[in-house]
Amino acid sequence: MVRRNTLVIRVETNNKIGLGHFMRCRAFAQAWARQGGHSIFVMADASQIILERLVSENIQVELLDNLEDEIDHINRIGDQNSAEWLIIDGYQFSAEYMKALKQRRWKILLIDDGVPLLHYPVDIILNQNQYVDKSIYADKTNAKLLLGTQYAVVQEEFFRTRSWRRDFPNIGSKLLITFGGADPNNNTMGIINSIIENCSAFLSEIDTRIIIAGTNKQKPSIENLVKYLKNIQVFSDVQNMADHIRWCDILVSSAGYTVIEASLHQTPMILIPNSSNEKQLASKMNEIGASIVFMELQEPNCHLIVNLICKLLKDGDKRKQLGKAAGRLVDGNGTSRVIDEILNLSK
Incomplete structure (x- = not known):
């Protein structure tokens, strides 16, 4: 199996946000590991239970000490690990935030739920929702659009029992x-x-x-x-x-x-x-x-x-x-389809 590059994932989970963003990012880390790759979660905060769960799966965690230096911190992680791809999942991340990260020439996959932005300076947009309408991204991005439940990501325990x-x-x-x-x-x-x-x-x-x-x-x-x-x-x-x-x-x-x-x-x-x-x-x-x-x-x-x-x-x-x-909506192979798109754009 070919060893894949490190995948960096920026996500949060807390009492207000819930666990959904974290779980679908965890699904990516698990799928990336099946390909022989390594993942790093970048988070501002995480409970002990979340940290233990990630560590038990050999997923590295980097906690942000200062959100004002967040862009520099993520870029350092990328440089230190020769990382090419960054996954971003969260409603709080703006177009300006992603544009600043693109200055390092990150390839960015945005997991989106239809939160409106003026533009989407990323390489792939994943919106796995049944209700998604591609017109919301019209004239706002040059990104590859992965839309609908055929790209729905599921965690490893569901993938194994699909x-x-x-x-x-x-x-x-x-x-x-x-x-x-x-x-x-x-x-x-x-x-x-x-x-x-x-x-x-x-x-x-x-x-x-x-x-x-x-x-x-x-x-x-x-x-x-x-x-x-x-x-x-x-x-x-x-x-x-x-x-x-x-x-x-x-x-x-x-x-x-x-x-x-x-x-x-x-x-x-x-x-x-x-x-x-x-x-x-x-x-x-x-x-x-x-x-x-x-x-x-x-x-x-x-x-x-x-x-x-x-x-x-x-x-x-x-x-x-x-x-x-x-x-009929979900077949369990959505994560693999998204990973294939990442690898195609890495060639």
């Missing part, structure tokens, strides 16, 4: 709830409270798993709320998300990165978006019959989400329809 196919029992009994690394609207607590208050008998009929980030400020409250409910388990900072996705009959989730990996495993989804970008994705998934969307989980209508979950668990045909539609 050929797995789901069964759809007539009556479902396994519910997975997760709202990513941030859960800014505290939807996890909202759904649990709704189930307890409106349909407590429902809990004895199903098994429920709740996945939260260890940094979620509501973690103690969530654990305390369910500690006497034997059919509910809380997991934090999981490293086997693919196992949980394959386990469930229904996923209730925000409409972030998890949607991509859940689609690969043909998962029936109820999506509750947290942001405008997530609303776009959730609406498109609903439009093509790949999910059910519950736009806002507010106090007056919380009981409606419980009714929806109960109804969907009892409707095997509907779950099959949703899962099959989602599964």
Whole structure:
């Protein structure tokens, strides 16, 4: 196997941003490693759990001490490691930021979700969203455009199980709830409270798993709320998300990165978006019959989400329809396709 050059990745993860940007960048590092390459994550901050996870995968981490010197710091990392490619993922990175980096003659891949910029001074733009419209980049870039779910990136555990196919029992009994690394609207607590208050008998009929980030400020409250409910388990900072996705009959989730990996495993989804970008994705998934969307989980209508979950668990045909539609979007090979484009531009 040919040893690839070092790949430098600029990304952040925290309570506000969540984990989605980090996880798809991790997917790139894992795919690059399969090609025999080495990756360096450049971050301003990272939890101990994130650092340990990267180190365990032989991914180097460089923490920025001073954001004012960030460009110089990244350029030094590039020079010291003879790095050619820089991946940038985050809504905070401006066109001016990328232009300044291009002065070193970096080749830049921007992972974008449609955040509008006046111009995109990069070499590749990856927008893996189902709702993407190439017209948003018209006259703003000379970059190679990799658009749509055929380029959807998935982490290694999903890549290894990409050929797995789901069964759809007539009556479902396994519910997975997760709202990513941030859960800014505290939807996890909202759904649990709704189930307890409106349909407590429902809990004895199903098994429920709740996945939260260890940094979620509501973690103690969530654990305390369910500690006497034997059919509910809380997991934090999981490293086997693919196992949980394959386990469930229904996923209730925000409409972030998890949607991509859940689609690969043909998962029936109820999506509750947290942001405008997530609303776009959730609406498109609903439009093509790949999910059910519950736009806002507010106090007056919380009981409606419980009714929806109960109804969907009892409707095997509907779950099959949703899962099959989602599964047609993602085949698990998107990361490899993007890596091929990087290598083609490196020749």
